[in-house]
Amino acid sequence: MSVRGADQTHRAYLALGSNLGDRRRYLQGAINGLARADGVTVIAVSPVYETEPVGGPVQDDYLNAVVAIDTTLDPYALLDLAHEREAEARRVRVEKDGPRTLDVDVLLYDDVELDDPVLTIPHPRMWERGFVLAPLHDIAPDRVVGSGTWPGVRMASVTLDLPPAR
Numbered sequence: 001m002s003v004r005g006a007d008q009t010h011r012a013y014l015a016l017g018s019n020l021g022d023r024r025r026y027l028q029g030a031i032n033g034l035a036r037a038d039g040v041t042v043i044a045v046s047p048v049y050e051t052e053p054v055g056g057p058v059q060d061d062y063l064n065a066v067v068a069i070d071t072t073l074d075p076y077a078l079l080d081l082a083h084e085r086e087a088e089a090r091r092v093r094v095e096k097d098g099p100r101t102l103d104v105d106v107l108l109y110d111d112v113e114l115d116d117p118v119l120t121i122p123h124p125r126m127w128e129r130g131f132v133l134a135p136l137h138d139i140a141p142d143r144v145v146g147s148g149t150w151p152g153v154r155m156a157s158v159t160l161d162l163p164p165a166r
């Protein structure tokens with residue numbers, strides 16, 4: 001991977017998901033928290049989708065969305081920031097692929113390809129996940145190959161807001 005100078009801005013896409021508690025509040029809290037971080041500007045927030053759980057135990061449906069950011073953070077610092085947002089939502093890892101207050105995944109970072117034990121970009125399972133592709137297609141159609149309709153994914157009745165300007 002090569003990432004240019006620290007002040008260079010990179011376009012990244014993050015997937016957000018929640019299926020526990022006040023799902024919309026967790027997603028909006030994550031977006032606002034990302035926007036508060038140094039070196040991050042939230043550029044776009046997708047529509048929200050209500051989605052059937054993929055994998056794991058029987059559990060409630062998720063709300064999923066994707067955000068586009070411009071960032072001077074490198075991919076690893078961005079991953080740390082994603083984990084901080086999950087911790088802020090008091091996410092507890094009880095069961096693999098089980099219900100969660102908040103999941104934040106780094107999907108894309110410019111056209112960087114990265115595969116090591118800490119981080120894989122593009123996200124290795126994103127191309128088979130309608131709950132990622134539908135909202136990503138809405139805000140970055142050029143980054144998605146496909147029809148724009150995916151099974152188990154329907155538009156939710158809630159929306160998310162762009163965060164307040166800093």
Ligand code: GSY
Pocket residue numbers: 016017018051052053054055056062064097098103131
């Ligand atoms: O990988 C993200 C967490 N997750 C999800 C999700 O966000 N949405 C849906 N529909 N299913 C999921 N399974 C897992 S694990």
